[in-house]
Amino acid sequence: MKSDIEIARSIELKKIKQVAEGVGIPREEVENYGRYIAKIPEQLIDEEKVKKSNLILVTAITATKAGIGKTTVSIGLALGLNKIGKKAIVALREPSLGPCFGMKGGAAGGGYAQVLPMDKINLHFTGDFHAITSAHNMISALLDNYLYQNQAKGFGLKEILWRRVLDVNDRSLRSIVVGLGPKSNGITQESGFDITPASEIMAILCLSKDVSDLRRRIENILLGFTYDDQPFTVKDLGVAGAITVLLKDAIHPNLVQTTEGTAAFVHGGPFANIAHGCNSILATKLAMSFGDYVITEAGFGADLGAEKFYNIKCRKSGLQPRLTVIVATAQGLKMHGGVSLDRIKEPNMEGLKEGLRNLDKHVRNLRSFGQTVIVAFNKFASDTDEEMELLREHCEQLGVGFTINNAFTEGGEGAVDMARLVVDTIENQPSEPLRYTYKEEDNIQQKIEKVATNLYGASVITYSSIARNRIKQIEKMGITHYPVCIAKTQYSFSADPKIYGAVNNFEFHIKDIVINNGAEMIVAIAGEILRMPGLPKEPQALHIDIVDGEIEGLS
Numbered sequence: 001m002k003s004d005i006e007i008a009r010s011i012e013l014k015k016i017k018q019v020a021e022g023v024g025i026p027r028e029e030v031e032n033y034g035r036y037i038a039k040i041p042e043q044l045i046d047e048e049k050v051k052k053s054n055l056i057l058v059t060a061i062t063a064t065k066a067g068i069g070k071t072t073v074s075i076g077l078a079l080g081l082n083k084i085g086k087k088a089i090v091a092l093r094e095p096s097l098g099p100c101f102g103m104k105g106g107a108a109g110g111g112y113a114q115v116l117p118m119d120k121i122n123l124h125f126t127g128d129f130h131a132i133t134s135a136h137n138m139i140s141a142l143l144d145n146y147l148y149q150n151q152a153k154g155f156g157l158k159e160i161l162w163r164r165v166l167d168v169n170d171r172s173l174r175s176i177v178v179g180l181g182p183k184s185n186g187i188t189q190e191s192g193f194d195i196t197p198a199s200e201i202m203a204i205l206c207l208s209k210d211v212s213d214l215r216r217r218i219e220n221i222l223l224g225f226t227y228d229d230q231p232f233t234v235k236d237l238g239v240a241g242a243i244t245v246l247l248k249d250a251i252h253p254n255l256v257q258t259t260e261g262t263a264a265f266v267h268g269g270p271f272a273n274i275a276h277g278c279n280s281i282l283a284t285k286l287a288m289s290f291g292d293y294v295i296t297e298a299g300f301g302a303d304l305g306a307e308k309f310y311n312i313k314c315r316k317s318g319l320q321p322r323l324t325v326i327v328a329t330a331q332g333l334k335m336h337g338g339v340s341l342d343r344i345k346e347p348n349m350e351g352l353k354e355g356l357r358n359l360d361k362h363v364r365n366l367r368s369f370g371q372t373v374i375v376a377f378n379k380f381a382s383d384t385d386e387e388m389e390l391l392r393e394h395c396e397q398l399g400v401g402f403t404i405n406n407a408f409t410e411g412g413e414g415a416v417d418m419a420r421l422v423v424d425t426i427e428n429q430p431s432e433p434l435r436y437t438y439k440e441e442d443n444i445q446q447k448i449e450k451v452a453t454n455l456y457g458a459s460v461i462t463y464s465s466i467a468r469n470r471i472k473q474i475e476k477m478g479i480t481h482y483p484v485c486i487a488k489t490q491y492s493f494s495a496d497p498k499i500y501g502a503v504n505n506f507e508f509h510i511k512d513i514v515i516n517n518g519a520e521m522i523v524a525i526a527g528e529i530l531r532m533p534g535l536p537k538e539p540q541a542l543h544i545d546i547v548d549g550e551i552e553g554l555s
Contacts, residue, residue, distance in 0.1 A: 001409065004110050004555040007259070008118040014261045023089060023263045023290040031252070033126050036117050039252040040265075042210060042282045046289040053288035054426050055319060058297040058376075059306035059366070060327040061359050062500070063490045064335050064344075065103065069110070069378040069408070073327045074297045075258055076113040076407025077376075077422065080415025081293050082262050086423065089291030090115070090258065093279045093299070094129065094269040095122045096197050098169040098533060105540040105555040108266075111408035113415070115256050115264045119551045128205075129167050129196050129269065131250035135243050136165045136201045140191075142239050143223055144178070148186050157224040157232055160189065161515070167196035171534035194531040197271040201243075203519035205251060206268035206280040207316055214251055215244040221518035231477060233517070253283035260412050263290070272299025273490040274531045276308040276521065281317045293422075300490035302326060302362040303455055310369050311436055311451075312483045312521060322430045323422060324371040327405075328359050328391065330383045336500045345382040352387055356394055357502035361493070363400060365455050370432035374401035374425055376418055379408070401425055440481050444471050447484040448510060448524050456493045458508035467524070470513035474522060479515070488526040495527025 016038040020030045031039040060068040081088035095107035108118040173193035179186035208214040219240035224232045253267040267283035277299035287294040298305025331344040337355030366373045375395050395402035403421045406414030438447040452458040489497040494506045514523040544553035
């Protein structure tokens, strides 16, 4: 089979205005970024149409390092639905350069289920990530300048919370010192970098309902605390307008197309292990304004992305998914069943059976939100009929639908059965109204503990002194009603990335808490999770090149 990038290059793309017209977006509203990419104004959102559209969430079992294939299934489902005559649009996150040049090599789907042009989407795209990076670091520069210019007046901050960001995996920048050298270089202080998908600006962009809401949220960003323990915000700097200007184009959702020429919105890109893991509300609602079926995904396993999709994105937006699809692979299940990573491609029925406990726990969790669930088996060449039949029988016993996704090798034709099951399930057994894990009026510890005990399986939740002090500041600020966004490893229900399966009765430690006052959520950092990833021993960058004018190595 051809590589992803070879398949992408072999497809004759439609002009983007033709794609837009195909779903009913007026040509005059399409702002072209070249021939095949466009920005679409969020003013086209029709809330009445949003209420009627069928929103489908795609999530997954606990991740392997190679991934489970949620994006391929999401795109494949959109292709399959269009194949059977439904008007379907997919709404996804934008890839980050960090994983593209680090571990993954790309995040635009795979095989014959991709969003295109994949090379542009995986690289600079429409510049949204660059705009977010610039806006975030502009706040850093303006804050440092404010402190420098006002130090003679006796002004200073007892604690600075605002760090810098960069869309590159760079462990060397996690902790740095700025302002070294002569006094004219600024105030010497500790700082550090997170990766751009962890930026609060990214979360704000994805949760804002329009430009005025974007500006309001930017104004509320907490930068630090004064010596008399008062919050110091972007509003105090007086630069919210300038930062909004940097984001005025980035807030508009991006329209691209699938390998079969159907519409796809790709906008925003927070990670789910260190942020809330969902594409923008605006892109989802735009897709729902023009599509009868809209497929969206939430990052990593259902304990991360799906939980945050329901408890944060849906709570903030009023969205109600009609169905949740959980993706599983034989390799992933075998890994969770105790099979060593170097042997998960080999048949192993006992390992597969043991790994089903991970799937079962995710299904129970999804049902706790009132969701109707179907399992999509993402098929790989090494999978056997016996393995697929075992999973089918198991899903029958669970009372959940089961389908096999072959979109990677067959495109929309390989997702027709999945599409028919999705339509039939939504028509006959749609999800109930969402039941959240916690109430808005619960305090921060109650929210963390309800997620950690009810969804992860923790028995004891502990807090560092830093986290406890931050909770006191949250209470003093009167913002305990914010939802919580738990940052933890994607490889385990616990905070230990080496504990696979369906672990229960473990201690769950909250190391730190970050107040995202603009995004209006509280980020609780569990275990040793890092908001600036490092590069692996053999980064994907070693395999990316230009050969005869064509990019190689992206996938």
